[in-house]
Amino acid sequence: xxxxxxxxxxxxxxxxxxxxxxxxxxxxxxxxxxxxxxxxxxxxxxxxxxxxxxxxxxxxxxxxxxxxxxxxxxxxxxxxxxxxxxxxxxxxxxxxxxxxxxxxxxxxxxxxxxxxxxxxxxxxxxxxxxxxxxxxxxxxxxxxxxxxxxxxxxxxxxxxxxxxxxxxxxxxxxxxxxxxxxxxxxxxxxxxxxxxxxxxxxxxxxxxxxxxxxxxxxxxxxxxxxxxxx
Amino acid sequence: xxxxxxxxxxxxxxxxxxxxxxxxxxxxxxxxxxxxxxxxxxxxxxxxxxxxxxxxxxxxxxxxxxxxxxxxxxxxxxxxxxxxxxxxxxxxxxxxxxxxxxxxxxxxxxxxxxxx
Ligand SMILES: [Zn+2]
Numbered sequence: 001x002x003x004x005x006x007x008x009x010x011x012x013x014x015x016x017x018x019x020x021x022x023x024x025x026x027x028x029x030x031x032x033x034x035x036x037x038x039x040x041x042x043x044x045x046x047x048x049x050x051x052x053x054x055x056x057x058x059x060x061x062x063x064x065x066x067x068x069x070x071x072x073x074x075x076x077x078x079x080x081x082x083x084x085x086x087x088x089x090x091x092x093x094x095x096x097x098x099x100x101x102x103x104x105x106x107x108x109x110x111x112x113x114x115x116x117x118x119x120x121x122x123x124x125x126x127x128x129x130x131x132x133x134x135x136x137x138x139x140x141x142x143x144x145x146x147x148x149x150x151x152x153x154x155x156x157x158x159x160x161x162x163x164x165x166x167x168x169x170x171x172x173x174x175x176x177x178x179x180x181x182x183x184x185x186x187x188x189x190x191x192x193x194x195x196x197x198x199x200x201x202x203x204x205x206x207x208x209x210x211x212x213x214x215x216x217x218x219x220x221x222x223x224x225x226x227x228x229x230x
Numbered sequence: 231x232x233x234x235x236x237x238x239x240x241x242x243x244x245x246x247x248x249x250x251x252x253x254x255x256x257x258x259x260x261x262x263x264x265x266x267x268x269x270x271x272x273x274x275x276x277x278x279x280x281x282x283x284x285x286x287x288x289x290x291x292x293x294x295x296x297x298x299x300x301x302x303x304x305x306x307x308x309x310x311x312x313x314x315x316x317x318x319x320x321x322x323x324x325x326x327x328x329x330x331x332x333x334x335x336x337x338x339x340x341x342x343x344x345x346x
Contacts, residue, residue: 061319064345
């Protein structure tokens, strides 16, 4: 079991509005319920996302503002602080990893983070996920040993368990799932397609039940940044 | 955005001809194509805020597929456009969406740079 209250400050580092809600919001809610402050460093506004709503209501030029508001709404549901880093969707891997890492390091240190949660490169599928995770790992690597926060990383690639084994942390989010689903639904432009697909599937038993079945467990690997290549 | 009206789009394309304009052009099948289907191949390209001048812009339709071509000192074109909009910033947005409303291709034209 995870002792949430033992942490003093959690910093979440993901590139897209909605990464936090789909993969980690149950964990975030458990930290918040234990009184631990959580700060989200969100890399981009997902400006280049393909999902425009189902049926679509956004376009390429309105999407950034729409996703920004969705992100703010989700962070309100999750009761966490939000910092938007201002990088551009789909371009993070072409930035200097060391410049991004330096920026992240300063923010991690300023927040006095005891735990950083990010993506596990190269097991995070989307290039931005892998690039953001690699920069976050590098940021922690650049810190003095005694000041380093713990690092938990999210892996989503199909080959993750073949390469990394079983995850170190498996969190059952059922007790907070109503709020997790609310956070996900804040990302209207991104979540509608998934919710629609769920409704159309033959084993649909209700939105809450179907979502719970798919998104109940959140998993993380504990990472020693000195022991990984990326 | 609304479904393509050939005549209206042609009129709008004509309005941007023969003057410097900014272009946004992209196509993508998403970052997760291979993740969900190991036989798939992720492809995509985008260019934002390229400054060009075109002498002629044309929308063409065949078998329900719309294509837009811009004749510059080279060529620019996009295939699979389904919807368009002239937005409040006087930018001509054209995009192709799949049945689930996901963007597959976009071609946009503006006299001022697209927001970064
Ligand atoms: Zn993402």
